[in-house]
Amino acid sequence: MHGDFLSTAGLSRDELESLIESALRFKSGTDQSKPLAAKSVALVFFNPSLRTRASMQIGVYELGGNAVVLEPGGTSWTLEHREGAVMDGDKTEHVAEFVRVLGRYGVAIGVRTFAALKNWDEERTDPILNAFAKYSDVPIINLESAMHHPCQAMADMMTVREKLGSGRKRVLLTWAWHPKPLPMAVPNSFALAAAQMGHDLLIAQPKGYELDDELISETRKHAGAAGGSVTVLNDIDEAFDGAEVVYAKSWGSRKFYGATEKDIAERAQYRSQWIVDEGKMARTNSAIFMHCLPVRRNVIVTDGVIDSPSSVVIDEAENRLHVQKAILKELIH
């Protein structure tokens, strides 16, 4: 691995396995190395965060380093990312200067920049994240962009391996109702990484809530190469049959992208049907329950499921710490 960590797409199966093994060594305490000693890492948050913020700060500290958190538009300046922009509007600083300066102070930059949920054609290209990568002289780590959340996906794959061992599993990514449309970065990255790891991936979602076509096409290619498969279903009940992993997540409709009220009206019909509950979990092959968190209890998943022994959401969140240390170690040496 070299350069940036923007998505898992550019990594080989061996590189993914190697990151998971490195993360397991950090988790077990076998790896006590301090590759960030006397070094600083900038963490740039355009959006709120708990797990990412805490686990990155602590990960950097445990690797011997110093994390500095910046919030553009909050504690820091608003940022322009478009090349050639005439900056006479409300943006105060260009990403070009922002990242080049941070690259002089630290050895890497993490950035969280959610989808604005306004214009899919633009946002699917991850313009802000890619501006960071374009102008930066130090590695950029994607802490969730419009399109990808690769640190989450790596923690997810590590958790599947920890709980169920190596090898091909029947993995269900299932859409859930949520009071408002959410970004697609988590399901995108989960689907992609699951395919890269050779799992049999089922994506269950109502019609109209399809993930990005190109992302699905790339996911199918990876699945083929890794010996797994990708199936898209619209039947929530059937989807749970025989699943070994149930990964719940809500996301918005591309059809109604930028039209929040229409999406909210459309999704209302799915509320009671698409929640992960005890009945659905009973149809699985003793599946573990996963979610990236934060999760809305009794909306995405019932208390009965998330509080059951099959729920691994806290382990999954813990693994964010270990896997991000592995990523940082790999990027900075």
Add this chain to the structure above:
Amino acid sequence: MHGDFLSTAGLSRDELESLIESALRFKSGTDQSKPLAAKSVALVFFNPSLRTRASMQIGVYELGGNAVVLEPGGTSWTLEHREGAVMDGDKTEHVAEFVRVLGRYGVAIGVRTFAALKNWDEERTDPILNAFAKYSDVPIINLESAMHHPCQAMADMMTVREKLGSGRKRVLLTWAWHPKPLPMAVPNSFALAAAQMGHDLLIAQPKGYELDDELISETRKHAGAAGGSVTVLNDIDEAFDGAEVVYAKSWGSRKFYGATEKDIAERAQYRSQWIVDEGKMARTNSAIFMHCLPVRRNVIVTDGVIDSPSSVVIDEAENRLHVQKAILKELIH
């Protein structure tokens, strides 16, 4: 001491004395131990803070550790604390997940969550703080809740001992006018701890500004057991006679709890009469002047008093650092 640090109520006199002695060793430099080496502590702020934020971050650092600050609703997600809630409103994450995840990243969680000043019957039970304690696998430290501010009370008791020596003192907790109703956590915890330490506690406040009945009853029980006493007065001038400690604090009326405008109208009559000024201090037995800060000058206390040699407010604030290091050391080992 074990488990959480939510109030001083569960600690014995010996445990309180032992914390103060530990704090004095940190202050003198005798104790240079680093019980938090390579460990992280999460500090969760629902409300603004200066002393608590700075002294906790620095205390953790001086103990060898790493503090991570999170602000629910600001830099982090909004939090639901009610068991069984159907989370289809504006709260994004449940305390159950929030604290369990933080417990995987760090060894303790500090939390500041002020009274909302809306519903006394609910807030007096400290629902958010207690949800943190209920779900957490690591110690919870109360950095001021609706009902208690035990770190402040410990710094207060340490300051009394430093300035006046061990033994029973005549301690006045006196209400003061403030432009708006404030929470009762500081007077509650001060009263409780002063009683636990065996002091003779006088509480002076206008009629209608009584502290919580159960808190006062518990305070009287502790005073009895420790050989001290609790007296409640409504006469501000008499209250100062012979006092060795004057502790000023404004708080809201339970009668007008949630009815801010009514409390403001009610309290207007007390403004000039209830300020701590040179005349009142002259009636004391050379009392020290204390306040938890922030303090509104020439509203709660005159410049003449707070800038006089009898004012110990800066020492009191400094002691927050030392006593919190003692608490952290006791909780984490």
Add this chain to the structure above:
Amino acid sequence: MHGDFLSTAGLSRDELESLIESALRFKSGTDQSKPLAAKSVALVFFNPSLRTRASMQIGVYELGGNAVVLEPGGTSWTLEHREGAVMDGDKTEHVAEFVRVLGRYGVAIGVRTFAALKNWDEERTDPILNAFAKYSDVPIINLESAMHHPCQAMADMMTVREKLGSGRKRVLLTWAWHPKPLPMAVPNSFALAAAQMGHDLLIAQPKGYELDDELISETRKHAGAAGGSVTVLNDIDEAFDGAEVVYAKSWGSRKFYGATEKDIAERAQYRSQWIVDEGKMARTNSAIFMHCLPVRRNVIVTDGVIDSPSSVVIDEAENRLHVQKAILKELIH
């Protein structure tokens, strides 16, 4: 150097040179000293920041210490600075307590407090910064006040020396159009420090955009003493002839101070004429291009100039880190 670091005005030429040499030792890695080991520094931000926030936090860390960031009115309390104030309004804490408490927790306090752009006669006296200095028992470091930005000016002087060597240079400080009036701290401190270092300083600005009279008069005095000169011009093109340093910066008009809309109307006529572009740079003596950042591209300076080899803005920003370490080392020993 002793006491506070509020502006460069009180420092001798030798002291300025000595700071630059210390900064160069930090930059080259020759100086690895940790004068802040086990010590904490409070950084107080009333305003947003990137470079200052990141470089101060990292500088403190690299010197062995711990930085604590506070935001009055945000994560911390609102602050009153007026002596004798009756605090019955919206300010929660007085600077007197705020800085004295921080002085017990840490060894220095940095503070950023921009001009409010309302009342020049008041703001030019830097009332908030001076209240910090007045009440503090530990050194105060000015991280940009209404009147001065001395850390920036020191980084600027270091950059000129690095790029062009020691000795007297022809230095142009040139006003630029910006969609709204900005504070004058950066041009003030740059002009002052350039004069103190003995450069030939040209200040180019439209009529009505003169810097503070007393500041200019002080700058002329320093220039005289150091063997340099100060010239004020209103002709933007002529100003560039033979310049070795071009330092661009926008600022507001004192004439329209507090009258934003009038300043915006007045300045409209200068937009196209006062931008730093390739044509103007061609008139210089191969000048380097400098700006404190953040900079609005294609408004203050064209992409062509800021992306050219003559642009040293990223080096200039990097030097903030090194020079601030030199300042901290000098203040804390």
